[in-house]
Amino acid sequence: MWTSPEALYAIAGMALVSFAVKAAGLLLANRxxxxxxxxxxxxxxxxxxxxxxxxxALVTGSLAEIIAAAATxxxxxxxxxxxxxxxxxxxxxxxxxxxxxA
Amino acid sequence: xxxxxxxxxxFADQFYAGARACLPVVISVAAYGLVWGVLARGAGLSLxxxxxxxxxxFAGAAQFVALDLWTITxxxxxxxxxxxxxxxxxxxxxLLTATLxxxxxxxxxxxxxxxxxxxxxxxxxxxxxEMKRGRxxxxxxxxxxxxxxxxxxxxxxxxxxxxxxxxxPARYGLDFAFTATFLVLLLGMWKSRADLLPWAVAxxxxxxxxxxxxGSWHILIGGxxxxxxxxxxxxxxxxx
Numbered sequence: 001m002w003t004s005p006e007a008l009y010a011i012a013g014m015a016l017v018s019f020a021v022k023a024a025g026l027l028l029a030n031r032x033x034x035x036x037x038x039x040x041x042x043x044x045x046x047x048x049x050x051x052x053x054x055x056x057a058l059v060t061g062s063l064a065e066i067i068a069a070a071a072t073x074x075x076x077x078x079x080x081x082x083x084x085x086x087x088x089x090x091x092x093x094x095x096x097x098x099x100x101x102a
Numbered sequence: 103x104x105x106x107x108x109x110x111x112x113f114a115d116q117f118y119a120g121a122r123a124c125l126p127v128v129i130s131v132a133a134y135g136l137v138w139g140v141l142a143r144g145a146g147l148s149l150x151x152x153x154x155x156x157x158x159x160f161a162g163a164a165q166f167v168a169l170d171l172w173t174i175t176x177x178x179x180x181x182x183x184x185x186x187x188x189x190x191x192x193x194x195x196x197l198l199t200a201t202l203x204x205x206x207x208x209x210x211x212x213x214x215x216x217x218x219x220x221x222x223x224x225x226x227x228x229x230x231x232e233m234k235r236g237r238x239x240x241x242x243x244x245x246x247x248x249x250x251x252x253x254x255x256x257x258x259x260x261x262x263x264x265x266x267x268x269x270x271p272a273r274y275g276l277d278f279a280f281t282a283t284f285l286v287l288l289l290g291m292w293k294s295r296a297d298l299l300p301w302a303v304a305x306x307x308x309x310x311x312x313x314x315x316x317g318s319w320h321i322l323i324g325g326x327x328x329x330x331x332x333x334x335x336x337x338x339x340x341x342x
Contacts, residue, residue: 048331
């Protein structure tokens with residue numbers, strides 16, 4: 001069986017709302033003033049969103065993740081190299097999980 | 103961010119630069135793609151349905167939640183809940199694409215909005231980082247998005263085809279690639295001590311929100327509360 005009408009409706013609906021939200025963000029932002037409070041608010045969104053993405057993962061993570069996160073941050077601050085920092089983080093979490101048996 | 107992006111030298115160059123810059127960050131896209139493909143097979147999605155969902159919905163978190171709701175018998179498929187879940191989980195994109203405004207002309211319309219289909223967490227984050235450094239362009243955003251799209255399609259299909267032959271990426275620490283990516287991008291975003299307050303408020307409210315509500319609400323809540331705190335702090339500083 002390849003698919004069903006129900007599955008197609010569901011996927012089409014999901015695709016439509018996902019795209020609508022993405023497009024709405026840009027279109028709504030266009031209506032905001034380009035100076036003052038609204039502009040300051042927009043400029044703070046990226047850092048806040050990234051902090052909100054990362055923080056819960058770190059707090060709920062095990063010791064292995066916390067060690068790896070510290071290593072990732074150190075390598076990035078020392079080298080400013082995204083790939084090196086990520087590779088180190090992944091390798092560290094692998095080793096730490098082996099060592100800690102987690 | 104009232105700065106208008108300088109005209110890009112050439113779209114093709116920017117597109118290529120964006121794809122290249124996103125190479126490290128799509129590692130987490132690939133790891134999640136494989137996992138999702140394997141789980142999608144288990145949930146009863148056909149290969150065609152995997153291709154359609156990855157190709158049209160193109161949103162990792164929403165697709166993971168969809169698997170929880172999916173049923174093998176079409177008659178019992180909860181179409182409404184699937185669509186509402188996708189909407190709620192993707193609400194955070196309102197914040198993400200809003201911050202891309204400086205890349206576009208002030209009178210940008212539907213044509214530019216269509217390009218938002220290729221925005222993912224990964225190429226958005228790389229692009230805003232580039233914008234903080236005074237660069238960044240629509241081509242850069244699209245290049246990273248195209249790479250993420252190809253990668254997501256390829257790995258979700260691979261996961262479905264190979265099924266449980268694939269080892270759990272968590273065994274090799276690849277699940278940590280997501281946290282590592284966004285941690286590094288956050289550090290790269292640091293500009294001055296004025297960032298400390300919004301980030302701390304965002305982190306704290308996201309942690310609290312993640313304990314109280316399931317799903318990805320914590321990203322939206324933390325992002326909103328943190329950025330508003332930052333804007334309020336800016337206002338207070340300017341008043342002084």
